[in-house]
Amino acid sequence: MTNVSIENLVKLYPGRSVPAVKDVSLLIETGSLTALLGPSACGKSTILKMIAGLLAPTSGDIRFGDHSILRLPPEKRDAVMVFQDHLLFPYMTVAENIGFGLKMRRRPKAEISHAVGTMLELVKLDGMATRKPNQLSGGQQQRIALARALILRPKILLLDEPFSSLDANLRLEMQQLLKSLHQEMGMTMLFVTHDQEEAVALSSKIALILDGTLRQYADAATLYGQPEDLDVAKFFGAKNFIPGISSSGHFECALGRLTLPVTANSNGSMLTFRPENVVIGVTDSAENSFHATIESKKFLGNQTQLRLSKGGTTFDASLPPLIAAPLLEGSTVSVHLPRQSLWALP
């Protein structure tokens, strides 16, 4: 098996001044399940299509192992794509759809039908072989699309928002299926999503693409806890941003001089921490503790959100509702920010 590497990929659509993909480099390890995450219209699908050979890059290279595949037509690339709207051929049966790629490769009929049978079992659709796609539900259709691609055992499977048209429950089910298929088949997969939860739930590594640029390529925990910049932090739902200056393991700001974790950026100018990591009412630790006033309190169902202020700077904390119940608006509470929850942004 070979790694898939993308090197300095640029895509400028004719008639546009701003490239859709700006100098993206990415190494996708063999057997990994990688997510290309980012808001819509930010160039993720473009990258996928360039790998699949449906679009030609303006510059840069795509390599499978040591070989550039740019000159290969789509059908020769061994990079198969599953599309958002599944694109099952409506005039073919389920079995014909799944066997399509093998038929194009002129494999013997017996081999095709055997492989199709196996795939149908794998995606739990045995018995549906002779149906037409329009007789199936959305989830079933997407499973066939998946099977149609998997049957070819490509070097890399590209999934373009494969589950975004499904409803929430079905999406979870499909994510589960994809994950188990990935584990069973050990195939390299790259999938595009705009849903960070999906990216987090599925993938071992996430590449965050914002405005056509690769902003951070890391595992989910890193992206949550240690974003590289403000945009990444905001994308992953960070709420609290306190300006200040970091110096020798500490951060000077309106909340006081806070101790940073050792891994933190040494020249940060913005402190961030997640509301759920704020500890209220426990004062036994002297480090990173202070008092703050509750400005407002909002019940959100599975949690209660507090808006706290200290010295004119406000920040959010969230608590389990039961614990937050006795806290009153306007009262002062002691606040502790555990060192490991802090992160300084440049």
Place this chain on the structure above:
Amino acid sequence: MSRYQSTELTIWSRLFLLATFFAVLLPLSAHSTERANYKNWDEVIAAAKGGTVNWFMWGGADNINQYVSEYIGGALKQRYDITLKRIGINDTAEAVNAVLGEKQAGVNDDGSVDLIWINGGNFRTMKQGNLLFCGYHDLLPNNQLVNWQDQSIANDFGLAVDECEVPWNRAQFAFAYDSARTKNPPESIPALIEWAQKNPGEFTYPAATDFNGSVFIRHVFYHAAGGPSSLLGDFDQQKFDAIAPKAWAILNDMKPYLWREGKTYPNSIANLAQLFANREVALYFDYDPAIFGINVENGIFPETTRSFVLEDGTIGNTNYVAIPYNSPNKAAAMVTANFLLSFDAQFEKAKTNVWGAAPAIDIDRLTEDQRNLFAKLPRHPSVIAPSVLSAKALPELHPDWISAIEKGWQYNVAK
């Protein structure tokens, strides 16, 4: 929406009511060829005033269209307050069929056709089908200009006219060639056969379904019969069987030397004109020699076009106008027919820049001044002199002969 719906429904309920009516109301008696109800010409003119005449005629010649619409139409309007509507058709049979169809549908007094340019088989169909209005000749003042003693006028293709139609034009078959190209055109049927063999692909004739093609075939038939005299009168199967094989043999012998080796024939005389104009063939012929001059004037034929008749003579005929039995404007149609016979109309028609057609009236019955005018009319250099033509005139055959010859040609030569 509902408004339109209701209109449509009215139309449809009417349609179906009438359809039912038509299905239930069974055969209406065939209409008789009634005699005119008018006592004298003044009554006719009075009845015609303000009327409209739908004249169905072949519409493919702009000069004839112009003569009819502008000259005849203008004069009728001015002199009799009659509106002439010229209705151009491709084939006279369409007009006959229209009257037939009306009779079939029971439209017996409000027909669409008031006048038809007609002769030959179409006249026979109408006369025998009682589709004509007859017996009004004595009412027409200009009828006296017609020489009814002339058998080629009193009989239309061998069938007695019987006051069922009025002559208005005469035509005689003639050949045309381009004198710049063809030096010695063949002036008899044997010469033509020989000429065709020497000039393969340069001669053809329209299929028998065409009026002019049919008349060429008749010339061959006359030749095979040694002249028309034995063919006149009613159809005789024995005579036909004796002559026909000779005629078919002549035509079949000629076939390999014809245009496209005789594998196909032009559909119409207009196609032959095209072939001649574009030098695909060297000879052209027409039942109306005036057309040669007209085509030269229109730039269709070269100016070096000249014409000739066959030594043994060529077939001539008279064109008539007839009034269908169900014409709603019989008086106006009679006035039109009468006007067509007038000196003015015949003289205008004879002018080479108008039509150049031969008169249907007897020139000798005109005044001396009028005779002189006719005598002084210039002749188009491409059109053979009327005197030569009339000297070589041959009679037409009875329509039964013609249809037998046409069918025989289809079966023995065309395939």
Place this chain on the structure above:
Amino acid sequence: MLERWKIVLLLSPALVIIAGLFLGGLILGLIGSLGYMPLLGREEFNLNAYRNILASERFYLSFLLTFYIAFTSTVIASLLAIGAALILRRSFIGRSVINFLFQINLTVPHLVGAVGILYLFSQSGFFARLAYEFEIITKPSEFPALIYDPLAIGIILQYVWKEVPFIGLILLANMQTIGRDYEAAARVLGASRWQCFRHVLLPLLFPGLLAAAMIVFAFTFGAYEIPALLGQNYPSALPVLAYQAFTDVDLNARPEALAMGMIIALLSVIMIFGYAHLARRYVRS
């Protein structure tokens, strides 16, 4: 219940017209073809007209010729239209102009096209003159017979000329609806360009192509004016034969004309059902 009446109300004017005129015309034609003409005193039904035409060689030749013309024209026009649509769906400089030119003869009546073809392809037409100019031929008869010819090339040329844009536009619209996604999916699944066309685009276009081809076939099978103008005299196309029989001065020919009309209609009806059957086999989005 209310909705049902609404539908009936909305549909009835169109149905009254179509059922009345169209079905009415067909039924009357059928009755006439069976020789029932009460006003002429014929009140019996018989199959004489059918017997007569089915016994005549001319009818069979006409039928075969007409079928051949319609079939050949439809196939050639469809193939060219597919090619044209494949090019025209791509974007290129000057596409809108080319598109306009492509559509222009949709508005040109058949008759005008027929005359134009006549002037181009007859043995003394424009191309024959060009051939003479380049000394390929020395006289018109050496130019191949393309008009009034036994193979009806002139007629087929005219139909192809007229129908390529018609089918082409239908295919273009279909392609627009289908989009390129299916083809992209097929390409990444390993289909070559040709396989992609053969196994994906063509089947997706098939219902539209079938419908368009059927309209064209039926039209060319039933058209009168083109074979009347460009056709040879024997055998003639079926509609020409029918019209000639209908306008024959012998009224006995009328039932035969109507019978030929019925045969033309019957073939069309067979085609409609064939189409409905074929179309049902394909999924229509």
Place this chain on the structure above:
Amino acid sequence: MRILPAVMCDLEKELEVKRQRIESGEGLSWLTWFSLILLISWLILPLIPLAVWSISRSWFFPDITPSAYSLRAWSYVFSNTSEVLPALGVTTLIAFCATIVSAVIGVPAGRALGLYQFRGKAAIELLILAPTIVPGIAVALGLHVVFLNIGLAGSYLGVLIVHLIPTLPYMVLVMAGVFANYNPNTEAQARSLGASAIQTFYYVTLPAILPGLLIGSLFTFLVSWSQYILTLLIGGGRVVTLPLLLFNFASAGRNDITGAISMIYILPGVVLLLLGARHLTGRNSAAESLRQI
């Protein structure tokens, strides 16, 4: 968070489609250009000799260009005798009326077929499709006697009515396609906002269906405009339309007059196409509507 990306997704797709169009426009190969030019020339070519003939006086084989020019054909065509201008009027009037009647009848029918599912719909669609397949001559031969009988033969009204046989189905099918993509809830919305039924039709329904209606009308117009045999059969020569005159002169071999009439005959269609070109090539194109057929 859930709704926004979905909307964005559509936007992205839309952008993507546009991009792809541009993307694939990296030009055509010379071979493709060549075949395209060949095809287009072939489509335009037959019209050229017609134009030249109309101003030629004599043009014999083997001349590539006429040896003499003249405007005689045009002066004949514009003269009173030729009746070309009245025929132009009659042809236009019949085509126009056929279009209006087809629209007034076809729009409701198209609405019923496009918006509702009901029993027997397939049969009704088949019935409406049938006249586009069954040649008019087969029907008109049968209608002829009845039309004669009720005085419709040879009348403008009769010709107009038979023209509905081929035109109405086109309109209904095009409108069925238009209504299949139409959301009738907008009408309910308009009514709830206080619009009367007529106001609703005028301000809501009509603007929504107008592009399709125009395309349907264009086709209907052209179908009637080109009609020869139905006019000849039912008009009986008394309803003189341009194709009848054209056929007369074409079969009589008068190429100059045929050319001039042809020029007049194709003009309105080309003008209509020019006016409608935007709709024809646009997103809701004619072809799009034709697809429904």
